[in-house]
Amino acid sequence: MATILGKKWDEALEQVKTWARVNSPWAIHFNSGSCNGCDIEILATVTPRYDLERFGVKLQGSPRHADILICTGPVTLQARDRLKRVYEQMPEPKFVVAVGSCAISGGVFQGCYGVVGHIDQVIPVDAYIPGCPPRPEAIIDGLVKLLGSLQAKGEATAGEARHDSATAHS
Amino acid sequence: MSTEATLQTAQALLAPWTKGARAPEPDRLDVLIDAADLTAAVQTLHDARWGYLAAITALDYLGKTASFAQDARWQALMASGRVPADGAPLEALYFFAAGRAIVTLRMLLPREGAAIASICGILPSASFFERELSEMFGITVTETPDPNHLFLPENWPAGVHPLRKDFAPGRQ
């Protein structure tokens, strides 16, 4: 009996967590050396024409409340440690989106002495949105795709939980 | 006042310290002075309410020493014995603008131990420019109110100055 309840409980909990995460992810935006181009387009996505909040995505200030880290720009010498710290402060599970050419490859700033590299040389990245800067539609598309993959991942984890509890209790 | 008249006013004001002057463009006047006379020259412009400080920067003449052979400031610098024979100088540029007219105070500085007096006592707004000048070119600005780095990280290696010509990026 306990075995059956444990299985169901873990499974249901995972499903609820995925449901909540996919429907209202909170995002934090960090500029690690960007020219502002991507940043203003990210800000534009939360304003009335594009309205990212219809997907439940909320931009807010503290990394400790965030599920998604939206990064823009190449990583500068002074921003590297801050970027790492912001990433470390985020609770698990966390996802990183690199927005714009510079975040993906360093873009036009490759070879500048103040630039140490691109985002995925410093922290792991889950989704890339190319463009200089990407249009707000592209940013929304990228985030929605990330949410879609979370859903798929969430279902897989729920499956794993089912498997784990089955092995643990058998 | 016409641009020419404005420039003539500046030329007259700066005459006591002028080691040479040239007009690279119709609305510009380059005034060559000694680094030691900077504060006096700036004070004069300020007292006469001539324009405003537009920018401070510098140039590195690594490998281009020959172009200074005729320059009185360069000869003075060489005579002072502070410069090794092949030590290409740095040149500090202080831009003042009044309407269309731009006056540039140009001073030659030795590559090693370059130093210049702060003008923050006269123009407090120069502070950021002086911090940038000292970290980017390694020109010590004496008595500047805040000598800390402005753009470069705190742990930036001492003695490395990005805008000097011998700095090659891509090290790391």
Place this chain on the structure above:
Amino acid sequence: MENETREKFIIPIGPQHPALKEPGHFEFSVDGETVTGATVRLGYVHRGIEKAAEERNWVQDLYLLERICGICSHAHALAYSLGVEKLAGVTAPPRAQAIRQLVAELERVHSHLLWLGVSAHEAGFDTLFMFSWRDRETIMDVLEGLTGNRVNYSVNVLGGVKADIDDARADAIRRGIDFLEERTQHYLKIATSDETFLRRTRGVGYTSREQAEELGLVGPTARAANVARDVRVDVPYAAYTDFPVQMTLDTRGDLEARFVVRIRELFESYRVVRQILDRLPAGELTARMPRRIKEGETVSRIEAPRGELFYFIKSNGSDKPERIKVRTPSICNFAVVTGTAKGHQLADMPMILAGMDPCFSCNDR
């Protein structure tokens, strides 16, 4: 005596902070809620563009320098193009100059509306933020239609421009401007009559004219304190001689004046944009540019949305510049934060900072 023994509290803000859209670091020393001093630390977005510009050729630099700032990208590209053309002894054709000015003014509209939204957000007035950014999309559509990109339009090439305007395009721009003019009237009314908003702006961050000059302020921040300095008027560039603008001044010198000056500048931009569309000169879009630029030095100054943008360009006769110095308006205007912070409430700091329209990426380069 008690004051001396009292501990000094320092409130650090940044580099990552909800009130800052970009990374900068401020330290405010406070006594209770009252600010007693402020210092600023920059360089979080310092990439080393001036050095990189020395290693790339004249054409590549156009695209690099445009990316100093995504908000006033055209201002950087324009100042650079005008400077390099001056060095090469080339003048862009009149139609190109008029289109450059047109885009510069459209960019000013986008930048000022963006700023209006961000500073309204800092005041806790998110409704205005959403409204002004909704309306700003009109100008983004106009810019996109004209140049093909919403941000970093790259409309300049050395020797001219690469975007042309036909009648249909001109009508689309006029329609956008008509709509925005009506909306801007509304914003002016809010900025001058909304009681709660005025409590955040009236008398806050005051600088006298003398103080503004001493702090070396530029652009709308200086003009709000009656410092009559506008490169478009003082040293007309591009087509500003044919399509002149009026300088917008205010005598009050506080945050409210900075709002009013910027909003009034919008009307001036609308007027000039219409004028250019009505009397756009015919002719070529580009002049031929040499690959190597003659040896020489030049200064190129333009009025970016935030104030005077100063470029010093030195060529050594090769296909790469010897030195490019960029002095952006924001670095001059930071003094308004450090200079006027003392005596204000800590809660006013984000507003004072937003009031100068800081651009950290311009500043740090």
